[in-house]
Amino acid sequence: MNTYAPTDRTKVRRLAKRGAYDKAVVHSILDEGLICHVGFAVEGQPYVIPTLYARDGERLYVHGSAVSRMLKTLAEGVDVCITVTLVDAFVLARSAFHHSMNYRSVVVLGRAQLVTDDAERMNALRTITNHIVPNRWEEVREPNELEMRQTSVLTLPLEEVSAKIRIGEPKDDEEDYALPVWGGIVPISTQVGRPIDDGRVRAEARAPDLSRFERKAKTPA
Amino acid sequence: MNTYAPTDRTKVRRLAKRGAYDKAVVHSILDEGLICHVGFAVEGQPYVIPTLYARDGERLYVHGSAVSRMLKTLAEGVDVCITVTLVDAFVLARSAFHHSMNYRSVVVLGRAQLVTDDAERMNALRTITNHIVPNRWEEVREPNELEMRQTSVLTLPLEEVSAKIRIGEPKDDEEDYALPVWGGIVPISTQVGRPIDDGRVRAEARAPDLSRFERKAKTPA
Numbered sequence: 001m002n003t004y005a006p007t008d009r010t011k012v013r014r015l016a017k018r019g020a021y022d023k024a025v026v027h028s029i030l031d032e033g034l035i036c037h038v039g040f041a042v043e044g045q046p047y048v049i050p051t052l053y054a055r056d057g058e059r060l061y062v063h064g065s066a067v068s069r070m071l072k073t074l075a076e077g078v079d080v081c082i083t084v085t086l087v088d089a090f091v092l093a094r095s096a097f098h099h100s101m102n103y104r105s106v107v108v109l110g111r112a113q114l115v116t117d118d119a120e121r122m123n124a125l126r127t128i129t130n131h132i133v134p135n136r137w138e139e140v141r142e143p144n145e146l147e148m149r150q151t152s153v154l155t156l157p158l159e160e161v162s163a164k165i166r167i168g169e170p171k172d173d174e175e176d177y178a179l180p181v182w183g184g185i186v187p188i189s190t191q192v193g194r195p196i197d198d199g200r201v202r203a204e205a206r207a208p209d210l211s212r213f214e215r216k217a218k219t220p221a
Numbered sequence: 222m223n224t225y226a227p228t229d230r231t232k233v234r235r236l237a238k239r240g241a242y243d244k245a246v247v248h249s250i251l252d253e254g255l256i257c258h259v260g261f262a263v264e265g266q267p268y269v270i271p272t273l274y275a276r277d278g279e280r281l282y283v284h285g286s287a288v289s290r291m292l293k294t295l296a297e298g299v300d301v302c303i304t305v306t307l308v309d310a311f312v313l314a315r316s317a318f319h320h321s322m323n324y325r326s327v328v329v330l331g332r333a334q335l336v337t338d339d340a341e342r343m344n345a346l347r348t349i350t351n352h353i354v355p356n357r358w359e360e361v362r363e364p365n366e367l368e369m370r371q372t373s374v375l376t377l378p379l380e381e382v383s384a385k386i387r388i389g390e391p392k393d394d395e396e397d398y399a400l401p402v403w404g405g406i407v408p409i410s411t412q413v414g415r416p417i418d419d420g421r422v423r424a425e426a427r428a429p430d431l432s433r434f435e436r437k438a439k440t441p442a
Contacts (some may be wrong), residue, residue: 013290034308035306035322037269037271038269039260039267039268039302046261046262046267047260047328048258048259048260048269048302048304049304049328050306050308068235079265079267081260081266081267081269085258085271090354092354095362095368096361096362096364097364097371099357101256101273109268129317133313133407139403140314140315140320140402141317141400143317143318147318150318151318169419170419176362179361179423180423181360181361182416182418182422182426182428182429183419183422185416185417185419186414186416186431187414188414189411190411190412191411191412192311192409193408193410195407196406197404197405198404198405198406200398200404201403202399202401202402205401205404206403208313
């Protein structure tokens with residue numbers, strides 16, 4: 001199966017042509033994103049919290065302090081939504097109504113599970129670390145036992161998943177093209193600046209590998 | 222009052238020094254953000270949806286198609302969480318455990334209300350449009366009656382609000398500074414590329430005002 005089966009809850013209904021369930025498309029969005037927004041409810045009140053994450057095959061991993069409210073709540077097996085959003089461009093139309101955004105987003109629904117297996121926990125942390133800076137894990141000091149006890153790792157399987165994508169030009173009403181108003185797209189991207197060391201870096205240390213950000217410039221607007 | 226009163230639900234408990242309730246700080250984050258993530262639950266399942274927004278005084282506004290699930294659900298007066306997140310830097314420590322992110326986020330809790338007053342609706346749409354591109358509203362064709370009927374505007378008061386902020390260098394364990402591992406921060410920012418017109422722009426049209434993005438480069442890492 002190269003696609004996720006849409007469910008009543010993940011099927012993109014309005015503007016259905018923007019919906020995508022192809023695994024390769026979903027994976028590429030999840031792999032390009034830097035942070036996710038995790039949604040969960042406590043006593044009926046939804047909370048949306050930004051956090052780091054990573055994909056490993058057909059699983060997402062998030063981590064955090066073992067005593068954080070989010071991690072404790074999610075570890076109880078509550079329903080969760082993890083959303084990753086990439087903003088690619090602002091779409092400026094001649095009419096206010098047709099203004100839009102080019103974006104790629106993925107919504108994953110399900111129940112997060114606390115990862116208890118030590119090897120899987122360590123692998124998840126490695127994957128999250130290397131998601132931002134490739135090979136970083138291989139350079140740094142690995143977590144010790146105390147640090148591992150202070151860390152919770154949660155996983156959410158990629159089962160109930162949909163992507164939503166808008167690309168391309170504004171779509172103005174035909175008569176509005178006669179207006180003296182600029183129309184088109186303004187590309188948006190996430191860029192890294194020059195790394196700033198903390199003044200205590202030893203001479204033999206290698207600068208961080210920021211190659212994943214080079215790809216970003218090539219994303220379609 | 223220059224601060225929002227923390228509640229049981231918005232008080233930042235773990236790493237409390239990262240919490241901020243100052244209105245000026247909250248406003249500056251909300252005004253710099255481009256999109257928010259809206260969290261709401263339908264039959265117990267949380268959903269987290271990215272969307273455009275804007276602040277006007279002590280209110281947030283979001284808009285969308287009158288027939289979208291999100292807008293219809295929120296218009297019923299359900300509990301909602303709107304989160305805006307700015308990622309400022311990756312914080313690369315010598316130990317995996319102390320890796321972090323410099324960020325500024327705002328979480329707003331409450332019940333969204335459908336805006337029904339025509340003038341407030343129009344003003345909200347103007348504010349959302351100009352949030353991204355200043356003075357854009359004044360250049361484009363305003364929504365007509367049919368378009369206004371197809372649009373829902375929701376508002377959420379800034380009452381139960383908190384910001385969370387991390388700034389500065391990594392904090393490594395003292396003995397880890399002897400490791401030959403690079404430590405410091407990698408600044409991250411949202412940048413606009415050169416606007417790409419859609420090939421039907423009239424000669425007298427002015428290019429879009431992207432001045433709000435110039436400010437971004439100056440944000441602290």
